Amino acid sequence: MTRPARYSAYGLARRGLTGAAWPPAWRAHELRPSYDVVIVGGGVHGLATAHYLAAKHGITNVALLERGYLGGGGSGRNTAIIRSNYLTPEGVRFYDRSLTLYESLAADLNFNVMFSQRGHLTLAHSDSALRTMRWRAEVNKLQGVDSELLDPAEIAGLVPHVDVSDQPRYPIVGGLFHPPGGIVRHDAVVWGYARAADANGVHLHQDTEVVGIDVVDGRVRGVRTNRGPIAAPVVVNCTAGWSSLVCELAGVEVPITTYPLQAAVTEPVRPFLDTVVVSGTLHVYVSQTDRGELVFGASVDPYPSYSTRGSLEFTEGVATHVLELMPALAKLRVLRQWAGLCDMTPDFSPIMGRTPVDGFYVDIGWGTYGFKAGPVAGETMAELVATGTTPELIAAFDLARFAEGRLVGERGAAAVGH
Amino acid sequence: MMLLTCPHCGARDAGEFDYVGERRDRPDVSRATEQEWRGYLYLRGNRADWTAELWHHRAGCERFLTVVRHLGTDEVRG
Numbered sequence A: 001m002t003r004p005a006r007y008s009a010y011g012l013a014r015r016g017l018t019g020a021a022w023p024p025a026w027r028a029h030e031l032r033p034s035y036d037v038v039i040v041g042g043g044v045h046g047l048a049t050a051h052y053l054a055a056k057h058g059i060t061n062v063a064l065l066e067r068g069y070l071g072g073g074g075s076g077r078n079t080a081i082i083r084s085n086y087l088t089p090e091g092v093r094f095y096d097r098s099l100t101l102y103e104s105l106a107a108d109l110n111f112n113v114m115f116s117q118r119g120h121l122t123l124a125h126s127d128s129a130l131r132t133m134r135w136r137a138e139v140n141k142l143q144g145v146d147s148e149l150l151d152p153a154e155i156a157g158l159v160p161h162v163d164v165s166d167q168p169r170y171p172i173v174g175g176l177f178h179p180p181g182g183i184v185r186h187d188a189v190v191w192g193y194a195r196a197a198d199a200n201g202v203h204l205h206q207d208t209e210v211v212g213i214d215v216v217d218g219r220v221r222g223v224r225t226n227r228g229p230i231a232a233p234v235v236v237n238c239t240a241g242w243s244s245l246v247c248e249l250a251g252v253e254v255p256i257t258t259y260p261l262q263a264a265v266t267e268p269v270r271p272f273l274d275t276v277v278v279s280g281t282l283h284v285y286v287s288q289t290d291r292g293e294l295v296f297g298a299s300v301d302p303y304p305s306y307s308t309r310g311s312l313e314f315t316e317g318v319a320t321h322v323l324e325l326m327p328a329l330a331k332l333r334v335l336r337q338w339a340g341l342c343d344m345t346p347d348f349s350p351i352m353g354r355t356p357v358d359g360f361y362v363d364i365g366w367g368t369y370g371f372k373a374g375p376v377a378g379e380t381m382a383e384l385v386a387t388g389t390t391p392e393l394i395a396a397f398d399l400a401r402f403a404e405g406r407l408v409g410e411r412g413a414a415a416v417g418h
Numbered sequence B: 001m002m003l004l005t006c007p008h009c010g011a012r013d014a015g016e017f018d019y020v021g022e023r024r025d026r027p028d029v030s031r032a033t034e035q036e037w038r039g040y041l042y043l044r045g046n047r048a049d050w051t052a053e054l055w056h057h058r059a060g061c062e063r064f065l066t067v068v069r070h071l072g073t074d075e076v077r078g
């Protein structure tokens, strides 16, 4: 098997000068009748799991099945905020491992993922919000995560154009600043993992939909697809917004409700905004991309749905609230808006690990906040599949917690500031 | 935009309503097993299919109503 060539300055210069075509970043294959591991879902979670199975555990007889194209789900639609300033110790430790993996991801994958640690600021507009932030800052610091409270004057120094006066309906009273947070190029993360998994021999099958899961005597035996059946002793469900439908194919019930989440970008302007700015009270966040566009996001749509149509209500709401924060943006035009699906759980934490069906694993419940978790979820799910032991980092996120009353409440840190 | 038909007020913009949840039967607390109760609390159908839902006409008559909606397309029935 010939491995795809590594990207390098030399390769770039040579192809630039000779005009030689770039080889595809990953290949297409026939379906094998059986694999050691089948991963359902070609977003960052499925791809990262495939990559770490191959790269860290030498398990390469792996098929990743994607109904559409790689990164066509939430992984290609998110606003790419990376941070680890969560509320529970379990959450903070878990997301911080992911942030650490992101810091070296470009070198590890030989793919520039453009991780920009520009700082993440969450604004408080009330005493109760400030109290939760103080709590978060203390939990964060105990876990070694850089996180501190700022007063309105410090916020004005950090973020140009933000209105810290007492004029807005909800004046800003403080903020939680998280310097290591930032944004990443989401498509590059998806493509980087896909290319690395492919180079190690994983089969990435696009246009391949799982339509059935075979379970015999409580054990998974394989899957049925639109391209034929595949036998496999291990099936990992990484299908986010569609994950309860895939679980149902295996007869596994999960507490997931699917909601659309929308975002929008404006026309590009000169760089002026370094920090990612979030306001829970106003239900908006703003960041500026490397291209200069402002990215606006909010909380999920008001009712569940599998439809990804944008709505005028969203654009109106987000524009109104952004202008309350930064009145100077009034002349900017919105270029486009879109929606993706979010697999919401009752406690805003994921569901990871075993299910009542042997060999059928889940890595789901990623809601509005799962892109940042791609690397750590891939690393821990690969370890679970390869060793049979649940890694400490994800033990709290098991499916059994709902029946046993051990919820990991992250709503206060994840409802708006994904 | 989605229109919902309130039996009291007629067809109105969905923005006037609050989504409450899928319609389900509440188990009898005195007889429900722990598993039935937890299921009632946390499990939902969440199918990309026709679903009966409870909505509240917040900015109208303030009554609760049942809406049958297709979660794959947001079409509303009758």
Ligand SMILES: Cc1cc2nc3c(=O)[nH]c(=O)nc-3n(C[C@H](O)[C@H](O)[C@H](O)COP(=O)(O)OP(=O)(O)OC[C@H]3O[C@@H](n4cnc5c(N)ncnc54)[C@H](O)[C@@H]3O)c2cc1C
Pocket: A040, A041, A042, A043, A044, A045, A046, A065, A066, A067, A068, A069, A070, A071, A072, A073, A074, A075, A076, A077, A078, A079, A080, A081, A082, A208, A209, A210, A211, A238, A239, A240, A241, A242, A246, A261, A262, A263, A297, A338, A339, A340, A341, A342, A363, A366, A367, A368, A369, A370, A371, A372, A373, A418
């Ligand atoms: C607008 C928006 C903004 C967001 N912002 C952030 C953010 O700032 N930070 C953050 O951390 N997270 C954010 N998120 C959440 C994040 O996008 C998701 O949690 C994450 O991408 C989930 O990745 P995944 O790999 O699990 O799923 P996905 O990327 O959704 O991939 C699942 C894949 O499964 C495939 N699939 C489904 N059913 C089947 C089947 N039967 N057979 C085969 N394939 C199937 C789908 O086609 C899809 O490609 C945001 C989400 C949205 C929509």
Ligand SMILES: [Zn+2]
Pocket: B006, B007, B008, B009, B010, B057, B060, B061, B062, B063
């Ligand atoms: Zn009414």
